Amino acid sequence: MATDDLTLVKRVRGGDQRAFKLLVERYQRKVYAVALGMLKDKEDAMDVSQEAFVKVYKYLDHFKGDSSFYTWLYRITVNICIDVMRRKGASGGETEEFDESVANDLSEARIGALGSRLGTNPQKSALRRELAEKIQEALATVPEKHRAILLLREIEGMSYEDLSRTLDIPKGTVMSRLFHARAKVQKILSEYLELDEAKSGVGSE
């Protein structure tokens, strides 16, 4: 059994450096994935990931322990990402009016295109791979706050409750932002699918 986060945090506070190393090793990939999804740039993502852990270490005394360690870690990560985007002046995606566009989201390009083309059939792994490579581009079109929620949900599998705590927003907002973020990503991916079909001739499968 792996030692749980809070026990490790306590040990770090007691001066145990190895405990912090374990925490870093436990979360490094996921923190990096979130940063990469947010920023798209590999080097920036790496810098942010390191910065996040350094900050966590530095402010460990401020961590109350009333929430999970990882929600705190991810909040710090997302905040650093947003800072970096602001500094670079390229937050990507649209602004908050995004939420108003429910009607647009409902008129999806092609219902079922993604699901039916991908399904769970391993034979289609080539297409899946191709689309997976487009994921970061698709993510870049999603407003930063929506993007953060989507990433934390998919990478960490956070519950809506945890998302609400991590990002300090009501659960209803979590739900609606996730919905819109997914609609947006879906739209982009469907467009790729269509392009792909146009290239290879319709019904090539």
Place this chain on the structure above:
Amino acid sequence: MAGNPACERFVPLLSPYIDGELSPTDRVNVERHLGACRDCASRAADLRAESALLRVGLEMAVDEVDFKDFTQRVMARVTPERPPLLERLRISLSEMFLYHRTAMVSSLATAAALALVVIPMVMNQNDAPMGYGADRMRVSAVRATEGAKVAPVVLESDDGNTIIWVVDQEAAPAHDGSESRPKAGNPPDESDELDGEPLKKGPAKTVPPKGGEL
């Protein structure tokens, strides 16, 4: 939108549905609708496919990265592992002599002149000379070897920065509080003249932070 007006109500629930975040009542309603509406069933399939795609896509990207040094680099930043002070000094000094000989000589000259004024203010201190901001930093005077001509003052701040202040011992009094023996040729009165003046001290040589890499 396929003509079913119920879809409008259910579409926003599909995302929390695939996340398993609906109340039992809502879930039953959604499932009943999905059984009857092919479009919404397809939408739910789309959402699942997208969710899987996102995970796979990011995993692929993360797999490309080598995390071998990640922990080490983080740890180096939070706990700068440093060789003993003396060792670091030797390295810094030898680097200075190697790469900045000219700068070194002129800064030594400056330091020597400065030392005449500053040292009397700090001479009664052995390990932590006064006037170097010891309240904010760790300050100590170090002699690399017995009877070394250079006994630099090392100022270390908490963020890993190190300032090494080199003074020429030939021209300056020793730090151990022994009698000041100004070198012949130096105006012996200079220190007295300036004594007591609120002199600003400045490092003769600033060495870039060494914390992480040493």
